[in-house]
Amino acid sequence: MTSTAPTAATPEDLLRGAGLRVTAARVAALHAVGDQQHATADDVLSSVRAELGTVSVQAVYDVLHALTGADLLRRIEPAGHPARYERRTGDNHHHVVCRRCGAIGDVDCSVGHAPCLTPSDDHGFVVETAEVTYWGLCPDCSA
Amino acid sequence: MTSTAPTAATPEDLLRGAGLRVTAARVAALHAVGDQQHATADDVLSSVRAELGTVSVQAVYDVLHALTGADLLRRIEPAGHPARYERRTGDNHHHVVCRRCGAIGDVDCSVGHAPCLTPSDDHGFVVETAEVTYWGLCPDCSA
DNA sequence: CCCTAAACTGGAATGATTCCAGTTGAGGTC
DNA sequence: GACCTCAACTGGAATCATTCCAGTTTAGGG
Numbered sequence A, B: 001m002t003s004t005a006p007t008a009a010t011p012e013d014l015l016r017g018a019g020l021r022v023t024a025a026r027v028a029a030l031h032a033v034g035d036q037q038h039a040t041a042d043d044v045l046s047s048v049r050a051e052l053g054t055v056s057v058q059a060v061y062d063v064l065h066a067l068t069g070a071d072l073l074r075r076i077e078p079a080g081h082p083a084r085y086e087r088r089t090g091d092n093h094h095h096v097v098c099r100r101c102g103a104i105g106d107v108d109c110s111v112g113h114a115p116c117l118t119p120s121d122d123h124g125f126v127v128e129t130a131e132v133t134y135w136g137l138c139p140d141c142s143a
Numbered sequence C: 001c002c003c004t005a006a007a008c009t010g011g012a013a014t015g016a017t018t019c020c021a022g023t024t025g026a027g028g029t030c
Numbered sequence D: 001g002a003c004c005t006c007a008a009c010t011g012g013a014a015t016c017a018t019t020c021c022a023g024t025t026t027a028g029g030g
Helices: A011-017 A024-035 A041-052 A057-069 B011-017 B024-035 B041-052 B057-069
Strands: A074-076 A084-086 A094-098 A104-107 A126-137 B074-076 B084-086 B094-098 B104-107 B126-137
Touching: A011 A024, A024 A041, A024 A057, A041 A057, A057 A074, A057 A084, B011 B024, B024 B041, B024 B057, B041 B057, B057 B074, B057 B084
Parallel strands: A094 A126, B094 B126
Antiparallel strands: A074 A084, A094 A104, A126 B126, B074 B084, B094 B104
16 A cells, blocks of 8 residues: 555655665666566576676575565566566466466466465465466467 | 275385386385375485485485376475475365475365366466465464 | 396585675765 | 765675486396
């Protein structure tokens, strides 16, 4: 509920709105993920370096953690593939993942919402979220 | 459809039924995962070593791959935690995962089946399976 | 019983991510 | 506008699960 602006807000505004310091690396990282949805840490590192010159690996991981913690980015971690980051946060949408190349597509829950989110038997677990991952082959890899 | 015996079949029978060679390591691994559902590769390694003495790390990974490939085991790979293996295969059931300790519980799909399995928009992906993961805290960790 | 491909040994390598100790810089204060 | 402090960044080493590799053993068909 903090920021209502959809995508119009600048990275700087987003950072300030989240109470985070505005640094070159963070701004560049937000640009990077904005340009390339579902970017890996490595993708972000390349983008940020292209924009700023020398940036340490650690800086990018720090930035990604900070942004993920502030809900400016969402982290996706498909089994067997490096983590990816996206800017669509807050809504509970899911993903199609390509088994071969790791490409990702966004998928809105087909049933709507609730059913997917309530396990039949929770084994005493306190369940916070449900995550749906569709596995298959992307258009390129299925050819 | 190969084997119809539920859990009564011995590891040896299961292996032969799947056309795999019967080796000590494989039998021991099946025992290990049978005793401790959702065991990690490391858990299996310990169990197998306890049963057989010296067994290489690689052997256990090889065995787990072979058994997974033959559908005698199913591999679960929760984000941020080492992979785990279970003997319940073939049915499409899901999991509750503890964010803190990685403990896992089995969950049957509450909606039944189909809805969870059909993305609203597949982005041209050829979707094979859908995987639902419930994230939360296990009884121990929520205390 | 023998032979061969499949399975196993042990040690080194990989790749994503994190830890660490020291340096830099954002942004509030005077 | 200069100063100060803690958060952010640097660079290099470490971690952890997993895989690769080259050589040795063994299951099980002939």
